[in-house]
Amino acid sequence: MxxxxxxxxxxxxxxxxxxxxxxxxxxxxxxxxxxxxxxxxxxxxxxxxxxxxxxxxxxxxxxxxxxxxxxxLPAWIYLLTVIVLTLVFWGTIRGDVPLFLSSSEVAEVVIALLKKENAQTFVDLGAGVGSVAIPVAEKLPTVQVEASERAPLPWLISAFRGRNLSNFTASRHNFFTTDFSKYDVIFAFLSPLAMPEVSEKIKREMRVGTLFISSSFPAPNWHPERILYINDRRETLLYLYRVQKNETSQTV
Ligand SMILES: C[S@@+](CC[C@H](N)C(=O)[O-])C[C@H]1O[C@@H](n2cnc3c(N)ncnc32)[C@H](O)[C@@H]1O
Structure with a gap:
């Protein structure tokens, strides 16, 4: 469409x-x-x-x-370009989220939040090339870090970058098929279009007291616990949502 x-x-x-x-x-x-x-x-x-x-x-x-x-230009350049773009922007053509990378400043703040939360498990939903997941796995060796990515080329790059990190897993799949209850903290940098479905799944599946960090895009009908301003090129806002009992009762 x-x-x-x-x-x-x-x-x-x-x-x-x-x-x-x-x-x-x-x-x-x-x-x-x-x-x-x-x-x-x-x-x-x-x-x-x-x-x-x-x-x-x-x-x-x-x-x-x-x-x-x-x-x-020779014809093979066009073919190569189409192949590379398809492997990077895998689902974008169907309306999925395109690949944009978080800054190192965002990764630093996520690391600080994970320390504060004393988190043991972390996932980046749509991890791209691992701009957040790799620094987290490097800096926090006691945290089990998962980079969930559907597009083949970004997934391959993040798997390669994390090949020596024993606490890092790059999984190539659609994160909607994952059970969110196993994570203490979930990070996502997606799009306004994806947020309603993602936040509903978070509310349904994440354990009470766990944390959802959404970069740049707020979850609809959910009041954030805090909003952090990041002093990076994009002036990113991080929306922090605490999963609570009977989550639907705190929607506005
Ligand atoms: C804006 S990028 C964010 C990359 C990375 N999280 C970061 O912060 O640098 C969004 C990524 O989500 C991936 N993505 C979108 N929907 C997905 C899905 N349902 N399952 C897995 N990955 C998905 C896209 O392929 C894209 O690489």
Missing amino acids: TILRALACQTLALLLTLGLAYLQPIFHNPIVFLFTQSSFAVGNSFLLRQPTWWIPIHLLFLPSVFICFTLA
């Missing part, structure tokens, strides 16, 4: 720009043409309510195609 919407944005933008080029010779200029098509594509993306991370993709899509054609 997501990919069909993206294709619809691009195709409609192309048709509109071709229509303008038919009416006005100024649009025969490649730069004007590409700029107009990209702008229409972004506008369509807004109209079709696509997540904001589609904006750079729509902006760059046709200009990149144009540049590749003018450079006359």
